[in-house]
Amino acid sequence: MQDVTTGNKEFKPNIVAFCCNWCSYAGADLAGSSRLTYPANVKIIRVPCSCRVNPMFVLKAFQQGADGVILCGCHPGDCHYVTGNYYTRRRMALLFSFLNYMGIEKERTRVEWVSAAEGAKFSAVMNDFVKTVTELGENKRLTDLRVKEGK
Amino acid sequence: MRDVEQKMIERAAALLQNGEVARVVGWKKGEFYFDPAPAVFETVDELKDFVYNGFCGANLSKYLIKVSKNEGKTAIFMKPCDSYSFNQLVKEHRVDREKIYVIAVECQGKLDIEKIKANGVTAVTNVEENGDKVTVSSLYGETVLDKADVMLGKCLTCKGKTHQAKDEDIILHEMPAPANNRFDEVAKLEAMTEDERFAFWKEQLQKCIRCNACRNVCPACSCLKCVFDNPSSGVAAKANDDRFEEQLFHVIRAFHVSGRCTDCGECSRVCPQNIPLHLLNRKFIKDIDGFYGEYQAGETAEGKTPLTSYKEEDLEVSDVFKGEGK
Numbered sequence: 195m196q197d198v199t200t201g202n203k204e205f206k207p208n209i210v211a212f213c214c215n216w217c218s219y220a221g222a223d224l225a226g227s228s229r230l231t232y233p234a235n236v237k238i239i240r241v242p243c244s245c246r247v248n249p250m251f252v253l254k255a256f257q258q259g260a261d262g263v264i265l266c267g268c269h270p271g272d273c274h275y276v277t278g279n280y281y282t283r284r285r286m287a288l289l290f291s292f293l294n295y296m297g298i299e300k301e302r303t304r305v306e307w308v309s310a311a312e313g314a315k316f317s318a319v320m321n322d323f324v325k326t327v328t329e330l331g332e333n334k335r336l337t338d339l340r341v342k343e344g345k
Numbered sequence: 346m347r348d349v350e351q352k353m354i355e356r357a358a359a360l361l362q363n364g365e366v367a368r369v370v371g372w373k374k375g376e377f378y379f380d381p382a383p384a385v386f387e388t389v390d391e392l393k394d395f396v397y398n399g400f401c402g403a404n405l406s407k408y409l410i411k412v413s414k415n416e417g418k419t420a421i422f423m424k425p426c427d428s429y430s431f432n433q434l435v436k437e438h439r440v441d442r443e444k445i446y447v448i449a450v451e452c453q454g455k456l457d458i459e460k461i462k463a464n465g466v467t468a469v470t471n472v473e474e475n476g477d478k479v480t481v482s483s484l485y486g487e488t489v490l491d492k493a494d495v496m497l498g499k500c501l502t503c504k505g506k507t508h509q510a511k512d513e514d515i516i517l518h519e520m521p522a523p524a525n526n527r528f529d530e531v532a533k534l535e536a537m538t539e540d541e542r543f544a545f546w547k548e549q550l551q552k553c554i555r556c557n558a559c560r561n562v563c564p565a566c567s568c569l570k571c572v573f574d575n576p577s578s579g580v581a582a583k584a585n586d587d588r589f590e591e592q593l594f595h596v597i598r599a600f601h602v603s604g605r606c607t608d609c610g611e612c613s614r615v616c617p618q619n620i621p622l623h624l625l626n627r628k629f630i631k632d633i634d635g636f637y638g639e640y641q642a643g644e645t646a647e648g649k650t651p652l653t654s655y656k657e658e659d660l661e662v663s664d665v666f667k668g669e670g671k
């Protein structure tokens with residue numbers, strides 16, 4: 195993506211972060227109130243639980259132009275709904291492994307556990323993820339898996 | 346095989362005659378020797394069209410969802426692989442086990458007419474199976490082929506010849522199972538680089554014509570409202586735009602059946618574009634086995650699936666790619 199307002203040609207990835215309401219979203223809040231920064235191109239989508247993230251949401255985000263998708267939830271054992279994130283863990287392990295099997299770069303997908311008290315971790319995770327995806331470049335593969343010529 | 350077919354017709358006739366079942370699900374004669382079609386027989390008279398030969402590769406279990414809703418019991422003939430799909434349907438409450446009478450039938454591996462044609466044989470009139478050879482008669486004479494060269498892909502990696510559900514069986518001969526490992530091809534893809542894998546799948550998937558045959562045939566695809574036909578799925582676009590499902594159809598389909606796919610091989614068998622769909626589902630099966638312990642969908646009609654259960658000490662997502670050189 196090009197920043198038209200500044201004419202800056204540096205690649206800024208679109209990052210979608212699904213954050214669980216009870217831990218990670220509160221963690222993001224804490225990061226903000228602690229004046230820790232995370233890149234503005236991270237778009238946070240608040241979900242009641244990481245388990246709410248249907249794998250189709252991840253695919254849809256990529257198809258709509260996301261360059262990286264990250265899920266953040268409560269640490270295993272700390273889920274507000276007791277077991278939600280255990281299911282998330284299996285689902286995403288299988289989905290991400292599968293996407294990589296289809297040739298999608300494994301660095302574009304990530305799951306991190308961030309508690310409400312971990313503002314610093316939230317900021318560090320997001321900075322690191324954005325850096326990784328920036329180095330990787332634009333996501334083309336998941337938007338044209340079925341098209342013969344690259345876009 | 347002729348003796349097996351004969352016995353099957355006798356049993357079907359007896360069951361219909363004494364009223365034990367109201368219908369029998371089997372295969373009936375097609376236009377040619379090599380295209381028998383799934384069919385429901387309700388009278389003894391109709392059984393004159395009944396066939397069971399090397400081209401009865403179709404898995405009949407999914408038809409039960411509909412026909413078993415009718416009055417009375419339904420008898421069905423099942424090959425070993427079909428019985429896994431059947432159990433899975435029972436487990437998902439799509440079919441009521443009490444209303445079904447399962448007759449397990451012998452299977453010596455099913456044939457692929459396209460592979461026979463690829464050997465230069467056309468106008469096929471009959472196919473006789475003799476051990477590991479098949480004799481194909483055509484309008485132009487007889488040809489003997491190696492059976493392994495003309496079997497359906499799914500039969501080359503058959504899961505085994507033990508029926509997982511049955512009320513009686515018609516097994517008149519030994520049923521040797523092939524020794525091929527069904528995960529070899531998946532492992533081969535895993536060993537490639539990301540770029541090579543992407544090139545492979547793109548080449549394959551761009552052939553897809555979205556005929557939906559792979560979905561329609563799949564016994565695990567039995568949702569009343571399929572996500573691909575459902576505008577309120579939550580991910581459909583507001584405007585009429587089907588790019589999402591078009592582009593990601595194969596990923597969505599494969600994920601939807603993960604943990605429930607029995608590896609019956611029907612999706613690859615019916616794909617008119619010869620896309621190796623089983624390699625998608627098998628990746629999920631291989632990962633499930635590797636991450637959470639071996640699991641075969643359809644082995645029983647009870648219990649939880651890998652995606653509806655968990656262990657506290659499960660693998661972390663961040664460890665998925667560690668140490669495997671993927």
Ligand code: SF4
Pocket residue numbers: 402424425426427452453454455499500501502503504505506
């Ligand atoms: S997969 Fe096995 S049981 Fe099924 S049709 Fe082929 S050989 Fe028979």
Ligand code: SF4
Pocket residue numbers: 552553554555556557558559560615616617618619620622
């Ligand atoms: S059967 Fe083959 S061509 Fe048809 S929708 Fe499935 S993958 Fe595409």
Ligand code: SF4
Pocket residue numbers: 559562563564565566602605606607608609610611612613623626
């Ligand atoms: S996905 Fe293919 S192999 Fe798996 S159950 Fe469905 S038709 Fe059978």
